[in-house]
Amino acid sequence: MGSDDSDESRDPVDWDSFRALAHAVLDDAVDYVRTIRERPVWTPVPESVQGKLAEPLPVEPQGLPAAYRDLKALVLPYPVGNLHPRDEPAVDLLNEDVIVALQESGVAVPSATRIRGHLAIRANLTNHRTRREDLDLFARSAAEEAARRIAAR
Numbered sequence: 001m002g003s004d005d006s007d008e009s010r011d012p013v014d015w016d017s018f019r020a021l022a023h024a025v026l027d028d029a030v031d032y033v034r035t036i037r038e039r040p041v042w043t044p045v046p047e048s049v050q051g052k053l054a055e056p057l058p059v060e061p062q063g064l065p066a067a068y069r070d071l072k073a074l075v076l077p078y079p080v081g082n083l084h085p086r087d088e089p090a091v092d093l094l095n096e097d098v099i100v101a102l103q104e105s106g107v108a109v110p111s112a113t114r115i116r117g118h119l120a121i122r123a124n125l126t127n128h129r130t131r132r133e134d135l136d137l138f139a140r141s142a143a144e145e146a147a148r149r150i151a152a153r
Contacts, residue, residue, distance in 0.1 A: 012064075017065075018064070021064055021065060021068065024068075025068060028072070032076065041090070041091070042150055043077055043078050043079075044078075044147060044150070044151075045078045045143065045147070049073075049074055049078065050143075052074055053074055054136075054140070057132075091118070091119075092118060092119040094146060094149060094150070095112070095119045095120060095121050096112065096119060097145075097149055098121060098142055098145045098146050098149070099111070099112055099121055101145045101149075102138070102141055102142060102145065105141070107137060107138065107141045108123065108134075108137070108138040108141065108142075110122055110123045110138070110142070111124070121142060123138060
């Protein structure tokens with residue numbers, strides 16, 4: 001479709017390694033859901049992780065194993081959303097407060113949506129002028145606002 005590298009395969013270079021990683025991801029996903037009640041409702045993001053997340057994204061592909069390793073270390077331990085069965089109404093209220101605060105600050109104009117009955121923060125990313133810096137600012141501001149509100153509880 002207009003690409004000069006149309007003959008380049010998107011297939012994994014090593015199918016056996018891909019299969020092993022896919023199985024590990026599925027096993028981890030099942031364990032994550034199975035043990036959700038054992039984890040705290042909210043886990044603050046440590047400064048070291050915030051620093052890592054603030055780093056520029058790599059320009060060159062890092063590969064699936066590295067991406068999955070980062071997901072497990074930097075994202076999954078610190079969910080922002082309605083995952084935990086013990087405190088869903090509180091998380092709904094938190095998301096609502098974060099949406100209003102971001103709108104009032106002028107940083108972004110997110111809206112709310114419901115996913116399986118739970119309030120989630122929604123960002124419309126269809127503007128052709130949206131830059132990576134804008135998305136980084138939105139994500140950082142939302143996380144900081146949520147952290148401020150949780151600390152104030």
